[in-house]
Amino acid sequence: MDLSFETIDALWRPSYVFRHQHFKSRAQLHTSAISWHDSALNPKNRVDSLPAIGSSHSGSTRWRVDGAATFKTRFYAIPLDLLDAGHLPPLRVDVFVPDQGEYPPALKHTLDANRGVPLTHAPAISALGMSRYICGVLDAYCSRNRSFLDRYRRLPYGSRIIISHVEPTLGNVNVSIEPNYTLEGLTTSIANLHEAWTRDKIPLARRPPNIDLFDLCLVRQLHDSVSLVEVLRCEEKPELQGTVAVFKSGSDGFHHILHELKLMLTIPPHANIIGPPLATVTKKSGFGGKQGVYGFLIPYFPSGSLRDILPARSLAQTLCMSIKVRWCIQVTSALLHLFERARTFYSDLRPDNVLLDSEGQAILCDLEQRGSWHEWCPPEVLYSQYLENMLNNQQGYNTQAWDSLIAAYVRKRPAQTGETSFIHSKNRPWFALSRKSQEKAMVYTLGLFIYCVFEGLSSVQPNLAYRFAIEPSIGFPTFRQTPADIQRLIRESTVPRTDA
Template sequence: MELSQQSIHDVIHPTAAFCDESVWKQAAAAAAIHDAREIPWEESLLNPKNRIDSLEPLEKPLWRIDGCTAFGTQFYAVPLFMESIPPFRVDVFIPEPATLSPELRNVLDMGVAFYTRDESRISQLGVTQHLLRLLQHWTSTLEDPRQIYQKIPFGSRIVFNNFPKDVSQAQVSIAPTYYLERQMLSVASFQKIWGPEVDLPQTVDIHDVVYLSQLHDSVCLIEYGGKTWIFKALTSYTKYLYHELRQLLIIQSHPNVMARPAHLITKKCSFGSKTAVLGFTLELHVHGSLRDLIPFLQVHNQVSLADKAKWSVQLASALVHLRETCGVFYPDLRLDNIVLTGSGDVVMVDFEQRGVWCEFAAPEVNAIEYVRLLAIDDEIPSEIRDKYATILTNMLPGWEEMGQGEDYIWPCKGYNVPWACLTPKEQEACEVYMLGRVLWCIFESSSAPQRAAVWLSYRWEPLVEFPGYTRTPPAMRDLIDRCTRGRQAGLTRLIVRRRDKLVLREFENTGESTAQDVQNVARDWWAREIADSEAWLQERAEGMERGDWNENYYDRPTLREVYDELEKFRKDNTLG
């Protein structure tokens, strides 16, 4: 089964249990007809007029691509025809690959862009080189391409309405995002709604900042005041950005939690007199996240057990601090959100509180998240959607308001529905679960618990998958096992990504699984998973009504207990 946004809906999400299987039968039949037909010379890629002119790097490119996101449809394009530019975040959007011909998708490696995001790897793909040539030709037709960036809203888009082989046939438009600037707030607005107890950083106009490079969809490097900073900004759903800003400003300082923002980056909006807050700057930790770093260090024998023990203690200490001192829950615990400082210490980042996907999350969170995904899906039958919406309403009346709209509306306690359903003690048990998974990654020197994630390719794919062990000391294995009590085998036990396709794991290297096979297995697995989740939620509701519900259902240790065990392990082994 080819990767696409539809395959996410019909295989990876719980909606797979209720999707219309005739869709994939029709798709399989159409693909078979397409493969069997004799391609006319007029359409053949062997015909010179149908070939892409070249995919070689341009000698004098006018653009650079710093990465991509949105399943390979959004590219971070940087103009090289300008000496410097503020971080305006004018990205390039192309049609969804599924709407293009299979031949073109294959030639351009578009399936790989679905799960590959970083600049170093996507620069090798045909789609990136072709996009650069399309941009090159389009730019050459403009009288003054610098005008692209004049007086447009932050986060505007360069949109390719088609993706032709012939660069001269490209249809390009610029989509100004006035709606984005309208939902942004001013410093005065924050002062009014948050009050004097929230001390806001100094403001810096975006035109005084120089863009350096894009790291991922919400983070880029900028230069200001002779120093390199992280600039955090979103080009949609600013409510998450502003929620994180407030979290970082009110959290009490801790050496292993990201320090408060240093500056607010502002811009005078195109309409009216509002000067909006686009985002904020954070300290740059040059070594980056542990996700790609720790397997690299292990391969080169540059990470010791002492390092791993120290990082584990620091993480546990930070989580204890957030819970006991700040009263903040942290649903985003994974190696992507842990960075290494120049002094070799770890720091937790990303406080949007959106949460992690199910392979990282605790089963309690997943049970509620499955219900939420079904309650908001427009493609499944309405009676099924309404059933799960009712279940969610019984747990969290008014949950719909948390997901509606992109605007930040005060008062706000965040937008994570599953975590809002949980009691503080349940939240802590779920944090312990995630910490256990991260401890496994640290001691096993692995980027993630499972390999071949559907929406992300790791530079260093795990050779051993959770809960297997090869490097972890026995005492830590025991702790990790207790932290992850209640763990369940995920869908990846049955279905994996092989390059740009979803396949059955048992036939991963044979090519014998069909799209229909994959969908059938996914449907059956999700049906069981949803039934188990419903049963657990029913048991929870009845227990809470009786007043005897065990909020630590799986009997995991507390964060404080985990911290104490990690500290004891470090001291007993004289690891610093």
């Protein structure tokens, strides 16, 4: 079976059992004899020109691909004419392409359709045939539409560039622009946000200054929700001018961004937890003039996260025991602080979310409380999360077998306690736990984190859906480098609960 967004998305959901025949039929279709009309050897099926890897701007005079979202149907394509001129705010105008299963069979190899699906390393994504294809398509589109880059800066935040189909001749590819006016309407006004902070008793001295989105210039798109930017000006805090910082925002909504912002301002300071934001980022709405909140700025940590540092230093044999112990102690201290002082939980502990500062100290980030990947979930959370997935994906499976499956498990759904906000609904299994169970769940994830640190791994298990710059060579609970005493600590931390 070929990898694609559709197949990966189906494989990790319980509903896959009802879609197996669909994928089996499609696989048989793709493995049947290919006619000369559809063959990759037929000159008419060859892409007419792809920008060469390693040439200036990836061979494109106008565009660069910085990365892509999970499963590579959404790419971060950057217009270099605007970037080089210093006139490119982080507008998050991404390029959307069809599922890999819809590529013409003759082009799948050229565009790295299957190989690209699980990649997470930005340089590898930028070198994909599909990334170069996108640059070529957008070059051709700009040549036909000379005013597009002027229009680009006026597009609403989060607008989309849609490539509706894939074909060999770049100039014939249909490109459409979808302005996203809806997302502007979802923003909270800065006035309403400050009223909420007053209700939450956040002191004025702790509140960050405001900065306009157009006073930021994009440097690079690092992640779906993270942009590296330079501050061009900040009227409320001029000393921020020239600062290179991280702009964290949402491209589909802002609930989790505002939730994280609140936590960052209310959690008592700790040396190993990301501090209050440098600024709140706002933008005036094109309709009604609302000054909406789009995200916030936090310091940039050039060293990156432990996801890449751990395996790289382990291979280089520069990951000594004292460093491992120090990082684990610092992260443990941060978790204790969140649980005991801030009276909250941390549900997404992974090497990705532990940064290193300039002095090599571990800094815990990402306080959205969205949950985590399945391999990082404690069993009591994983089972509940699996059930949530079943309940949230009933549409299209109205069969007696599916209904029976749901009925057998729905009684096990955790009871709701306290607030049932949007934030709670997106991470119901964690919010439904008692404080005692939340603490145990945090200890479980800490055990897995300690395992990654002492084994020098990017993640706790190899994962079909994600491929890192340096893949895990083993997975939990296999040990190779961890001392016996630490192994016992990890095993005690990861004993499954039966009473959550």
